[in-house]
Amino acid sequence: MAFHYVGGARDQLFLLPMSMRDWLDEGHLAWFVLDTVAAIDTSAFHARHPNDGPGRPAYDPDMMLALLLYGYGTGVRSSRRIEALCRTDAAFRVIAGDVVPDHATIARFVVDHERAIEDSFFEVLRLCAAAGLVSVGTIAIDGTKMAADASLKANRSREAIEAELARLRAEAHRIVAEAQALDAADDTQTELFASDRLPAELSTRAGRRARLEQALALIDAEEAAAAADAAGRAAKARDAAAEGRRLTGTKPTDPAQALERAEIDAQVIQDRVQDAATDRAARRAARQAQAAAEGRTLRGRPPVDLPARHRRDLERTEQAVTDARAAADAAPAQPHHTEANVTDPDSRIMKTAKGWVQGYNAQAAANDHQIVIACLLSQDANDVGLYQPTVAAVHTALARIEVTTPIGTVLADAGYWSEDNATVAGPDRLIATTKDWKQRQAARQMGTTNGPPPPQATPLHAMEHRLRTPEGAQAYAHRSYTIEPVFGDTKHNRGFPGFRRRGLPAARSEWSLLNSVHNLLKLFHHHPQTTPALA
DSSP states (O other): OOOOOOOOOOOOSSSSOOOGGGSOOOOOOHHHHHHHHHHHHHHHTTTTOOOSSOOOOOOHHHHHHHHHHHHTTTTTHHHHHHHHHHHHHHHHHHHTTTTOOOOOHHHHHHHHHHHHHHHHHHHHHHHHTTOOOOOEEEEEEEEEEEEEESOOOOOOEEEHHHHHHHHHHHHHHOOOOOEEEEHHHHHHTTTSSSOOOOOHHOOOOHHHHHHHHHHHHHHHHHHHHHHHHHHHHHHHHHHHHHHTTOSSSOOSSSSHHHHHHHHHHHHHHHHHHHHHHHHHHHHHHHHHHHHTTTTOOOOOOOSSOHHHHHHHHHHHHHOOOOHHHHHHHHSSSSSSOOOEEEEEEEEEEETTTTEEEEEEEEEEOOOOOOEEEEEEESSSSOOOOGGGHHHHHHHHHHHHHHHOOOOEEEEEEEEEEEEEEHHHHSSEEEEEEEOHHHHHHHHHHHHOOOOOOOTOOOOHHHHHHTTSSSHHHHHHTTEEEETTTHHIIIIIIIIIOBBBSHHHHHHHHHHHHHHHHHHHHHHHOOOOGGGGGGO
């Protein structure tokens, strides 16, 4: 029984030459990337390759940039993979014009054009603005921890780094001595040429020695910063105790500092309760004296020595002191040793929902179209100090692409909450004061509010009031589906949970490239009739 199948005709000869434009559909992403690169300013890339001297001409920077954008857009970052795909994948072959750049050439292009790649983020953002995608009525900001190209196990203390440096110096001296002995022996043989180049074994250790010295300098800087921070905390504690007020801000993680803060807070509460009791007794005595002068008996039950709310405050602060003292007693006695990563000294140990990671804190600000308006990279694991820099980065980005529309409302989660961030000059903002589930629980228990906050409300109470209004709750709900999908697309959909390059400037450039590609894909999926800049 015969079967008929649809098969290929591998031996078929083509009578007419093929065109590369027939390899891909007209609406393919590769054509869009090429049109995008043609529409943006790439003069900074060309400035490095004048091609007016001796040697082989450089690859077209526009083509190399298009390879990067398409590779990152399709989940390919490896220079070796890009080189291989330029041989086998039709889209990569079309972008490369059927030439195959070496993987080292691709990697050097990324390194040599670090700043130009970072600036190309604004060029892509300008195209998004031309397509009407850069709305600024609502801007949501958030941060995500991106892994560095370094291991947690590569963190070393000062003692370990100094020991490794001493070993490398001793090894270098030994190699130089051997080289000098060999040179002296070679000088006796006239048929050999003396060489003044150091052995390869020595040159390969130079980079590691430089990273160790950088890590040691980092430890010195962090220890000095820690000492200054401790002195500042102590001064604030003394001022708060003298003024009879509680300390504000993030609670310290060090057990001894946490105990000191709990004791100050307990003393402040006790003083307030005592002052309130004294004031209450004085008012009672005044009323009794007035009643006696008028020849009448003061009615009502005599006041209790300690009202229930004051008793609860005292019990709560006493329990906090007890817990803090127990934690301080249980803490290990050995001193804390500052460590630095010898693979990527700029990276830091960051805590995530899945554990600890060696990496960076990547910040982004997105609008309702999930277009990233601004992005920055920080070594600070805490988001609270990055609210103002991120908002400033949004203003800078809008100024660079000449968007003059004022920002409506900035949305941020509880990681950004502080009184300084709530009251600093700038656009209107909604910053959660606690975790989202606690915020929803408080709204269910306490009910909704209406209207503006009371005039005497503190910044904390005013923000909580606004978040419990129907308008505030509805506006804040935009945050989760505005900014968080941006990180999900980068880390999960395209498979980029971390950086491939080491060092803060290199990682910052790569973070800009990742967000440029995110915006480019958003623009690609946008209706083509609304993208006149690419027509």
